[in-house]
Amino acid sequence: MPLYEYHCQNCAEDFEKIVRFSEADRLPPCPVCGSTETHKKISAAASLGGSSSGGSRSSGGSCGSGGGFS
Ligand SMILES: [Zn+2]
16 A cells, blocks of 8 residues: 655645555545645655565576586
């Protein structure tokens, strides 16, 4: 799930929130003052989890000359 940064326009608080994709269009209320006048900040912290995807490495096996060369 992506992590978004928000900025509260009421109290100028910056906060982060992990948002599900189904909630990505909603703006969460400010955790400090409860105002809903928040807006999403564009941050580059979208891929901080480093989720390893699959890792199906099918190409390879080129080093299969099984020894016996002496
Ligand atoms: Zn606030």
